[in-house]
Amino acid sequence: MFQFHVSIPPWGAATDPFLLGTLFLLVMTRRSAAGLSAEDIEFEHVAETDQSFENALAKARDGTRLAIDDAVELLTTGTDREEIDLRRKEQVLEIADRRRAERVGEDVTFVANLNNNVTTACNVGCLFCNFKDSAHAFEATSDLEHAGFTRTPTESRRIVDETLERGISEVCSVSGLHPAFALDDEHHEILATYDDPASTVNYKPPEQYSTDPGTYLEQMRAMSLEGVHLHSMTPEEAYHARRGTDWSYEDVYRRLRKAGVDTAPGTAAEILVDEVRDVICPGKITTAGWLEAMEGAMAAGLGTTATIMYGHVETEMHRAIHLKKVRDLQDRTGGISEFVPLSFVHQNTPLYTHGVVDGGASDAEDELMVAVSRLFLDNIENIQSSWVKYGNAKGLKLLNCGANDFMGTILSEEITKRAGGSYGEFRSVAEYVEMITAIGRRPVERSTDYETRRPIEIDGGPYGPTIGPRADGTPLLAPVDQTEPLAADD
Numbered sequence: 001m002f003q004f005h006v007s008i009p010p011w012g013a014a015t016d017p018f019l020l021g022t023l024f025l026l027v028m029t030r031r032s033a034a035g036l037s038a039e040d041i042e043f044e045h046v047a048e049t050d051q052s053f054e055n056a057l058a059k060a061r062d063g064t065r066l067a068i069d070d071a072v073e074l075l076t077t078g079t080d081r082e083e084i085d086l087r088r089k090e091q092v093l094e095i096a097d098r099r100r101a102e103r104v105g106e107d108v109t110f111v112a113n114l115n116n117n118v119t120t121a122c123n124v125g126c127l128f129c130n131f132k133d134s135a136h137a138f139e140a141t142s143d144l145e146h147a148g149f150t151r152t153p154t155e156s157r158r159i160v161d162e163t164l165e166r167g168i169s170e171v172c173s174v175s176g177l178h179p180a181f182a183l184d185d186e187h188h189e190i191l192a193t194y195d196d197p198a199s200t201v202n203y204k205p206p207e208q209y210s211t212d213p214g215t216y217l218e219q220m221r222a223m224s225l226e227g228v229h230l231h232s233m234t235p236e237e238a239y240h241a242r243r244g245t246d247w248s249y250e251d252v253y254r255r256l257r258k259a260g261v262d263t264a265p266g267t268a269a270e271i272l273v274d275e276v277r278d279v280i281c282p283g284k285i286t287t288a289g290w291l292e293a294m295e296g297a298m299a300a301g302l303g304t305t306a307t308i309m310y311g312h313v314e315t316e317m318h319r320a321i322h323l324k325k326v327r328d329l330q331d332r333t334g335g336i337s338e339f340v341p342l343s344f345v346h347q348n349t350p351l352y353t354h355g356v357v358d359g360g361a362s363d364a365e366d367e368l369m370v371a372v373s374r375l376f377l378d379n380i381e382n383i384q385s386s387w388v389k390y391g392n393a394k395g396l397k398l399l400n401c402g403a404n405d406f407m408g409t410i411l412s413e414e415i416t417k418r419a420g421g422s423y424g425e426f427r428s429v430a431e432y433v434e435m436i437t438a439i440g441r442r443p444v445e446r447s448t449d450y451e452t453r454r455p456i457e458i459d460g461g462p463y464g465p466t467i468g469p470r471a472d473g474t475p476l477l478a479p480v481d482q483t484e485p486l487a488a489d490d
């Protein structure tokens with residue numbers, strides 16, 4: 001449904017060592033872009049099928065396992081229509097909401113959590129991301145100004161310690177790929193042996209930076225405190241933690257698990273189709289690499305989650321193929337506890353500021369993405385509605401489109417905020433109770449892996465978390481100083 005033309009990137013992407021070789025980008029505008037020039041090219045995967053909307057809807061209604069073409073018909077409300085058909089959309093949403101009720105009932109879950117990002121230093125240069133700061137600016141000899149940060153393991157531990165006191169049960173940690181990050185001392189030694197480690201394996205020794213982030217294992221040990229659940233090390237971070245070695249993902253994740261990691265976030269998935277990754281994140285691991293890392297995490301005994309980041313350059317066919325890859329992975333492993341659709345927040349990202357896209361997904365696309373995720377992923381129990389990406393009103397609406405989880409309290413959120421998201425960094429348990437009961441559902445505090453669930457008694461409050469190691473039901477309050485960033489997701 002989208003059209004493209006080829007253009008040399010007008011910004012500094014080609015100066016990034018990880019983007020050298022990406023000599024062109026597909027420049028596109030969304031549905032409004034009719035009549036591009038003859039140079040226009042199209043992705044191999046476009047939203048065209050031999051299926052009909054009616055047949056796909058009938059399969060969804062019957063609970064028959066959906067094929068990729070079915071998902072495309074449902075996501076588009078029919079490839080026979082130019083625009084989303086609102087009547088058809090409501091049919092899809094209604095079936096998805098019913099499937100949610102059959103599968104998981106009326107409970108809406110959330111987790112009391114903290115996001116602690118270790119560093120914003122990153123050289124990968126993904127074009128949908130405004131979280132990172134060029135790692136060069138963090139070097140001790142640099143006089144470049146930046147608004148980012150790097151935390152030492154000691155600082156990470158202090159932040160977790162203070163936040164445990166507030167009652168959290170989960171620490172989520174996703175970070176930039178700092179060139180000085182290594183899995184452990186042995187990894188540092190291996191990386192240093194490369195003739196030109198800075199360009200070959202994206203490595204510079206910690207001494208070159210103003211702040212040493214420590215090793216991944218040191219950071220994990222620091223954040224794994226008193227039985228708090230540590231949700232960390234995405235496939236992309238795991239790649240960074242083994243770069244330049246022949247270590248397997250399973251081996252790396254085993255060592256991370258021993259250092260305290262409990263589950264791994266399946267973020268950095270973006271769109272699991274390489275022709276899209278080549279455009280929006282050419283420096284990242286491939287689709288096959290992401291799947292290999294996820295399987296390695298699960299082989300190491302870690303639970304995982306999975307995501308999709310949609311609403312940028314991709315077509316509905318890419319979204320459907322992505323869902324199939326996640327469903328196949330779950331068929332093979334059974335270790336994915338939740339699926340999280342993440343709508344692209346475009347405002348401050350290179351994709352938007354350089355005119356590659358002119359916006360993100362529409363409300364209707366968001367609703368359909370959640371609904372079709374519920375219908376297609378028949379082997380993943382929990383579908384999340386992310387208030388950080390969607391805000392309260394739409395987030396609640398999505399709980400009636402197939403979602404059953406409403407994310408976490410998140411005492412700080414940096415990634416979406418830096419990309420231009422404006423939905424804040426914190427929701428208290430009391431706010432969760434108010435919002436969830438307002439739509440007639442039951443609020444349930446959960447653990448990260450959904451194994452522990454505490455339905456909240458509606459008795460006038462006060463309401464606070466009770467699952468975390470130091471949680472005693474005391475209300476969770478907003479951080480005093482929200483200008484000091486504590487965290488993020490991807």
Ligand code: SF4
Nearest residue numbers: 122124125126129176
């Ligand atoms: S998405 Fe992650 S890897 Fe990509 S630039 Fe941002 S912080 Fe770096």
